[in-house]
Each structure stands twice: as C-alpha cells, then as structure tokens.
Amino acid sequence: MFSGIVEMIGTILQITTVEGCKQLTIAPAEPLHALSIGDSIAVNGVCLTVTECDETNFKVTSVPETLRITNLDHLLVQQHVNLEQALQFGDRMGGHFVQGHIDGTGEVLEVIGDNSNAWLIKISLPKNLASYLVPKGCITLDGMSMTVIDVFSDYFTITLIPHTKRVTIARDYRVGSVVNIEVDMMGKYLENLINKQAVGASSC
Secondary structure: OEOOOOOEEEEEEEEEEEOOEEEEEEEEOOOOOOOOOOOEEEEOOEEEEEEEEOOOOEEEEEOHHHHHHOOHHHOOOOOEEEEEEOOOOOOOOOOOOEOOOOOEEEEEEEEEOOOOOOEEEEEEOOHHHHHHOOOOOEEEEOOEEEEEEEEOOOEEEEEEOHHHHHHOHHHHOOOOOEEEEEEOHHHHHHHHHHHHHHHHHHOO
C-alpha cells in the first residue's frame, strides 16, 4: 500500500529483457537506506518487488502483463521515474490509499501554462475507467496522488502546482506522454458491492 506522495525521482541505469520480462536497474536520487530485497516499491505508481539492492541502486522486474498495461515498457535508459516505498504502520497518509495496481494508461493531450506557474493538463480517458472519475475526486498518475478537476467524455483535467513539477517526473510531461492511471480503489469496491447486490436481488 502506498500514499501517492512521491518520495524522490530515480534514474533508469539499465534495462535487461529476459523471456518477455524487463529487469530495471534504478538509481534513486538519494539513498534508500531502509530498502531491502523483497520490499515493495512503486515505480511510476506500479508496485514492484525489489530483487537486488545496494547503497546506490536497486533492481525490479516487470512481467509481460505489467508491461502491457503500464508505461514501463516505454522506459529508456537515463529516463526518470517516480519512486515511493511502501507505507509502514504509523506513517502519515498525505495523499490517499494507493495499491500500485495500474488500471490503464492515458496520453497527455495538452499542457496549458508556463514553467513558473501551475499547469492545467488534459489527459485522455480510457472508456473503461470513465465511471470511476468524478470532479474533485482522487486519481493516481504515475504514482502521484492528484485531484481531478473536470471530467469530459474522452478526457479529464488535473492541475500541477510548481512544487509537484519540481520534485516529480511531471516536469517532463509533454503532449504524447503516456501516463499510468490508477483510479480510486474505493470506487472499485463500491462498484463491486453494487453489482453483487444487483445479482442477489435479481435471483430472488
């Protein structure tokens, strides 16, 4: 479980492909002293398991299904990624509950604003995720807990404040950038509950 508050940026040092899987070697901007083999870490919002680590870098592996539904398959050496270690008991919840299970990807359609001010960003909305988005609701983009501004038929908008641009990969967003999307888990649980109740009612 994560909070959607990015701890730091990492840099892709190496990408190795083996039997359809990709092993990523990542150098965090600062040492992750508490990171151990077997720990979960969010890379662009994707929950991955640390397979190797030392004081300067760590390795994670993405399986074909993860590569298919996320932007990890688009990563290149020297590209930056958002990093967040898994929550521990007693940690403050600064964002919202994030599982690290990506529901799909969107594409940046437009970036409005300049580097010194907040950006309004339009992102394409996959049809299968449209029902989970509401204005002022929560959404996770590349591991960042964000607030949805408006929702339209085929896109939604968010605002990026200067601080978020400075400390995350959002500063690199351009038209065409592919963004990982995780919708609010509460919406998915609520949908599941309603569907089960509907099935139960129809069988009476």
